[in-house]
Amino acid sequence: MKNLLLLLVVLASLLVSCTSESIDNAKILDDGLIENKSKKTAKLLQTLSPENPANEYDIAGKIHNDILDVYLSGNYTFNTIARISQKVDSISVLNNDLLNMATSLPCNFQEIQETVDDPQIKLEQAIANSSMTNAAKISLSNFMDSILLWETDEYAIIHQSIISFEASVISNAQFSNEDKRIILTTSSIVRYSLYYAKERKDKDWETSVGNRVGAVQGAVANSSTAINKSIVTGLIIQNLQTE
Template sequence: MKNLLLTGLIIIICSCSNGDFEESGVEQSSKEALHKQSLNPENGADSEKNFKEVAAGNFILLVPAQISGRVILVLQEKRGGKDFQSSEKSLSDTDTISSYQEPVAALHVIVDQSALTSPLKIDVKGYIADLGNLRSASYETVDEFIIQYEISKRQDSTLLEAEKETILNISSISEAVLFSEKSRKDRDWETSTTSKHTGY
């Protein structure tokens, strides 16, 4: 009987110690990572692992790390090339939009915070909506749609070079966000698929 009580007491002590370990600083240091993973409905899938926070107006956007520089470039243009702060507000003070969970909403924020004029913003948002409707189409169809849109903007003599550059950047961002599993070989204006297609 004494052995049974002693064994029970040892088990209880070990359980308490294990609980203390779980509340240690190791777990505290990983709280932010766990919070970000919880944003993903698949809880930690690769799609949200490498996301970066980018401040855009009254929002914090979670965008894939590989396109965060391009997003910042578009947002910088509105600020006249001033140094861009990657975080202007704390997450508790503003709304967060994940481009993984709400791709169209995130893209609309980027367009709204760009230096484009209002008519161009409407045009680009229409392009994003049309591109989003092609998510079930073949990549050949998607590529052709993107190429034709970029050609039309590149050849539009009413647009300034800076406007064309912004539109191409948003087009590339949109492709990367809406078709995250698709790989576009290069996204530079001068060497883009559009340039190769038109011979420029």
């Protein structure tokens, strides 16, 4: 009888030991999975950037953010289109990447003011009066409308949506080189500008329709003009919103 009780005690001890070990192993496994998931998430956040090497006009967006960063870091209090434009120009001449581009056209203050007052009308006019084919005009117009729906999403989702759009433009055999230049310059600036607002969480910069319209208006001429008009229009709208 004593031997039987001793045997039962030993078996019970082994059962408890195995169960505890199983729980411990399961906990270690769960902790390991959580840790790996956290590392992957952290790595994703570290590698997230606004770039799209497939877009040959990607540099336009990068320069846009570089110039914007210098301007906002200066905490300037200019509140007129003329003064903002003058300061942006003085920053631009120090940007080596921009110097390699075609010269930006002089800033049209009246057009910028009209864009601030009614961005949607000016967007429609800019697209309609451009040299793009009708198919490209429709594509760019749809893209600009889509941004209004995408901009509330996380940037990773926005980035992928814009890259998918750019891929469709790049592969479209019906679009002329001029069509692609205008559309891809605009989309690059939009992609980088949204990154600046969302990922940097910079309270001094919020993208607006006017900012994007400026990019379209300028892109019709060249990339440097697109960068300039987008920044100046965005800054004057930002100033009006914070007054």
